[in-house]
Amino acid sequence: MVLITGATGHYGKAVINHLLEKGIHAKDISALVRDEAKAGDLKAKGVNLRVGDYDDYNALVAAFRGVDKLLLVSGSDVVNRDKQQENAVNAAKEAGVRHILYTSFKSNNETESSPIAFVSKSHLATEKQIKESGMFYTIFKNNLYLDILPMFFGEKVVETGIFLPAGETKAAYASRDNMAEAAANVLMGKGHENKIYNISNTENTSLIEAAQYLSEIVGKPINYVSPSTEVYFETMTQAGVPVEYIGFFAGFAEAIKQGEFVTENTDLESLLGRKPTSLKEYLTKIYSGV
Numbered sequence: 001m002v003l004i005t006g007a008t009g010h011y012g013k014a015v016i017n018h019l020l021e022k023g024i025h026a027k028d029i030s031a032l033v034r035d036e037a038k039a040g041d042l043k044a045k046g047v048n049l050r051v052g053d054y055d056d057y058n059a060l061v062a063a064f065r066g067v068d069k070l071l072l073v074s075g076s077d078v079v080n081r082d083k084q085q086e087n088a089v090n091a092a093k094e095a096g097v098r099h100i101l102y103t104s105f106k107s108n109n110e111t112e113s114s115p116i117a118f119v120s121k122s123h124l125a126t127e128k129q130i131k132e133s134g135m136f137y138t139i140f141k142n143n144l145y146l147d148i149l150p151m152f153f154g155e156k157v158v159e160t161g162i163f164l165p166a167g168e169t170k171a172a173y174a175s176r177d178n179m180a181e182a183a184a185n186v187l188m189g190k191g192h193e194n195k196i197y198n199i200s201n202t203e204n205t206s207l208i209e210a211a212q213y214l215s216e217i218v219g220k221p222i223n224y225v226s227p228s229t230e231v232y233f234e235t236m237t238q239a240g241v242p243v244e245y246i247g248f249f250a251g252f253a254e255a256i257k258q259g260e261f262v263t264e265n266t267d268l269e270s271l272l273g274r275k276p277t278s279l280k281e282y283l284t285k286i287y288s289g290v
């Protein structure tokens, strides 16, 4: 039995759909959800639902009983997830899980000096705990999702252009769906025990290229402006964006600028058995017809 957590989220659900498409029977897949009402589609497909919150240790132990491979999808509560994921790993161990797989985070600077240490710190703590747990493990060090670019660009990107202090530096953004499919392949495959995979695209691209592709796709010039961080904060504050969001976006932009997501690694391509979705393909899918 495999169990996927975060199954009502984008990544977890995509992993389950890939497992089903690849021929795994729904009865052999369990999904951890915290709100059953959000999992009607999974239930309809015959996937076993187990209810639990990362904050509820006893519920996690009960949910993980009988599970051979557990895919722990990192939590979305950046402030509290270190303790939540600690609960999940301890619960997996207590429940007798043989092999734990975890969606970690790929950044080239894993020290406190990174502008996104606030994101990577909890991932690194969970990685360490998993490696020391005695269970077999597989760590997916996921690069930036291509899917976060539309959020960085904003809903009015076609009118306003791209405004982000990320400079001209490239990053190996990869699609969330490709990452989920790679995880499904690992769950179904053999020989992935105690492996760490760098889940990144095999192309590195900059936001200059993103603006060029967007211009071609929508048929009008889309500019990319990379302001100073100060100007970015001022402009976004005047636009009424809450300060915590501005800080979040600015932290990621600065990390991109510092080259934290550049890599020549080809693990994702190997796990997929084909080239990952490119930036141009992804943007075409999202923005054609806009």
Ligand SMILES: NC(=O)c1ccc[n+]([C@@H]2O[C@H](COP(=O)([O-])OP(=O)(O)OC[C@H]3O[C@@H](n4cnc5c(N)ncnc54)[C@H](OP(=O)(O)O)[C@@H]3O)[C@@H](O)[C@H]2O)c1
Residues within 6 Å of the ligand: 005, 006, 007, 008, 009, 010, 011, 012, 033, 034, 035, 038, 052, 053, 054, 055, 073, 074, 075, 076, 077, 084, 103, 105, 142, 143, 144, 145, 148, 176
């Ligand atoms: N590499 C990147 O660029 C990138 C970008 C965004 C996120 N991430 C990370 O990757 C993870 C998966 O991405 P995603 O796009 O699938 O995010 P998502 O759609 O927000 O899904 C997160 C999932 O985690 C579940 N969850 C959150 N807190 C939980 C808790 N306390 N107990 C049990 N389940 C909990 C959510 O449950 P509900 O459905 O009940 O809310 C949801 O199913 C995120 O959670 C985040 O850690 C990475």
